[in-house]
Amino acid sequence: MHIVDGALSNPVVIGGAVAAVGGLALGLRSLPLERIPAAGVLSASFFVASLIHVPIGPSSVHLILNGLAGLVLGWAAFPALFVGLLLQAVFFGFGGLTVLGVNTVNIALPAVLVGMAIRPLLARGSPLYGAIWGGIGGGLAIAATTLAVAFSLMLSGDEFVVAAKLVFFAHIPVMGIEAVLTGAAIFLARRVKPELFIDVKGRLA
Amino acid sequence: MVYVLTERDSPSPDPLADRRPLRQVLVGLDPRLRICAAVVFAVTVVAFDTLWALAASLVVSLALLGLSGLALRQTLKRMLMMDSFIIFMLVLLPFTMPGTPIFSLWGLQASWEGVLRAVEIGLTANAVILAVMTLVGSMEPVTLGHALFSLKVPASLVHLLMFTIRYIDVLREEYQRLRIAMKLRGFRPGTNWHTYRSFGYLVGMMLVRAIERSERILAAMKCRGFTGRLVLLEEFRLRRADLAFAVVMGCVLLALILVEVAHGAY
Numbered sequence: 001m002h003i004v005d006g007a008l009s010n011p012v013v014i015g016g017a018v019a020a021v022g023g024l025a026l027g028l029r030s031l032p033l034e035r036i037p038a039a040g041v042l043s044a045s046f047f048v049a050s051l052i053h054v055p056i057g058p059s060s061v062h063l064i065l066n067g068l069a070g071l072v073l074g075w076a077a078f079p080a081l082f083v084g085l086l087l088q089a090v091f092f093g094f095g096g097l098t099v100l101g102v103n104t105v106n107i108a109l110p111a112v113l114v115g116m117a118i119r120p121l122l123a124r125g126s127p128l129y130g131a132i133w134g135g136i137g138g139g140l141a142i143a144a145t146t147l148a149v150a151f152s153l154m155l156s157g158d159e160f161v162v163a164a165k166l167v168f169f170a171h172i173p174v175m176g177i178e179a180v181l182t183g184a185a186i187f188l189a190r191r192v193k194p195e196l197f198i199d200v201k202g203r204l205a
Numbered sequence: 206m207v208y209v210l211t212e213r214d215s216p217s218p219d220p221l222a223d224r225r226p227l228r229q230v231l232v233g234l235d236p237r238l239r240i241c242a243a244v245v246f247a248v249t250v251v252a253f254d255t256l257w258a259l260a261a262s263l264v265v266s267l268a269l270l271g272l273s274g275l276a277l278r279q280t281l282k283r284m285l286m287m288d289s290f291i292i293f294m295l296v297l298l299p300f301t302m303p304g305t306p307i308f309s310l311w312g313l314q315a316s317w318e319g320v321l322r323a324v325e326i327g328l329t330a331n332a333v334i335l336a337v338m339t340l341v342g343s344m345e346p347v348t349l350g351h352a353l354f355s356l357k358v359p360a361s362l363v364h365l366l367m368f369t370i371r372y373i374d375v376l377r378e379e380y381q382r383l384r385i386a387m388k389l390r391g392f393r394p395g396t397n398w399h400t401y402r403s404f405g406y407l408v409g410m411m412l413v414r415a416i417e418r419s420e421r422i423l424a425a426m427k428c429r430g431f432t433g434r435l436v437l438l439e440e441f442r443l444r445r446a447d448l449a450f451a452v453v454m455g456c457v458l459l460a461l462i463l464v465e466v467a468h469g470a471y
Contacts, residue, residue: 002287002290004287004290004326004329004334005329005330005333005334006250006251006325006326006327006328006329006333007291007294007326007330010252013251024362028359028361028362031361031365033361033431033432034423036361036364036365036368036433037422037423037426038416038419038420038423039365040364040365040367040368040369040371040372041368041372041376041416041418041419041422042415042416043365043369044368044369044372044373044415045372045376045411045412045415047369047373048373048411049380049411051209052380052407054400054401055394055396055400056396063408065408068408068412079361079362079365080365083362083366083369084369086366087210087346087370090337090338090342090349091210091211091338091342091346092283093280093283093284093286093287093335093337093338093342095287096247096330097243097244097337098247098251159301159302159319159322160294160301161301162297162301163297163301166297177401180398180401180402180405181401181404181405181408182405184401184402184403184404184405184408185405185409186409187409188405188409188413189412189413192409192410192413193413193416193417196416
């Protein structure tokens with residue numbers, strides 16, 4: 001899902017950077033001092049989760065779980081996922097530097113949107129009901145991220161249209177896996193710590 | 206203990222801070238300067254279009270790698286891993302970009318322009334990511350946070366970065382403990398519902414524990430009167446070596462730009 005330096009056209013790179021700065025500003029505004037430890041520890045756990053390789057047939061995929069990040073963190077998912085991408089680029093060499101803005105928007109914006117739309121539904125009804133909505137959110141976030149990646153490539157040049165389509169179709173199984181995993185994670189969280197998704201003033205997200 | 210981000214055995218400060226061998230020249234430089242140099246280099250290289258300038262940029266990045274004290278083999282391996290992600294897109298390009306045909310494969314025409322574009326992207330991506338890893342990735346993660354703060358990055362974003370850096374290793378250990386517990390109970394991952402559900406529960410458990418951990422952290426920080434001020438443990442100063450590096454880097458960039466202009470269609 002990481003786009004590398006040199007592939008995108010300048011307007012796309014600059015637009016992505018501007019949008020990422022705007023998203024970071026909005027995300028940081030919803031992050032008072034009290035909530036920084038929670039956001040930081042969760043950001044670290046999503047970083048660790050992205051190192052998990054899940055088998056699929058003879059191959060394996062690594063998790064992104066941006067939908068789950070949005071469901072748990074809300075707007076704070078934007079800076080949290082940005083930090084993860086920054087660390088991956090600098091220390092692991094995944095992605096790039098000038099495309100950091102585009103990559104952040106592609107991964108964090110779907111997370112935030114899914115969080116805003118679906119988070120209120122998670123605390124309702126039985127844990128299974130919450131898990132189903134969580135799964136829908138997890139799948140939607142990856143689908144939106146894939147579409148955003150394809151869209152960034154297509155905006156940069158017609159020569160990427162085929163690659164962009166392939167990126168989308170290749171990620172359909174990943175969407176399914178992320179949906180099941182997110183649903184199961186929400187199910188467990190509802191059983192173990194039901195108050196997690198009930199919005200109380202001063203709590204996370 | 207091996208740390209996730211640095212993959213070194215322990216973050217030991219270098220005792221030879223003033224007398225470094227040539228291989229580690231970059232380590233002694235001001236972290237702020239290294240971050241700025243990486244950004245300027247990346248922006249310049251991304252703007253290049255000619256293969257000569259891009260190839261020269263990759264050579265510059267390799268030279269930086271030689272001066273950074275990073276493990277050569279491991280860093281190059283990471284670079285190749287990134288290549289393995291993008292190789293698919295690069296291989297497609299010759300067939301999807303219109304232009305002068307050079308060869309055909311299974312009835313698909315490959316264009317000369319597409320090959321050039323693919324090589325161009327490959328060179329750019331590798332040159333930039335290698336420079337970023339050698340200039341910025343060679344510093345301690347915590348130093349990166351402090352340097353970003355002195356470069357006027359908002360304090361709350363730096364706090365978030367520092368917390369993430371601090372807890373990645375803690376949570377990775379927790380993850381490994383949970384995986385061992387699963388293994389002991391006979392869990393073997395495969396392509397099935399049980400595997401995906403178990404991994405989901407694993408992630409969910411990590412989240413619940415992370416939230417509870419963060420509550421304890423907040424309580425401990427409040428107890429010590431944390432106000433959100435970042436205390437910088439070291440003061441960054443530009444030394445003579447930093448200025449020398451800035452001048453050399455400036456000249457190198459200028460030379461690269463000249464190569465680009467000389468070979469470009471201007």
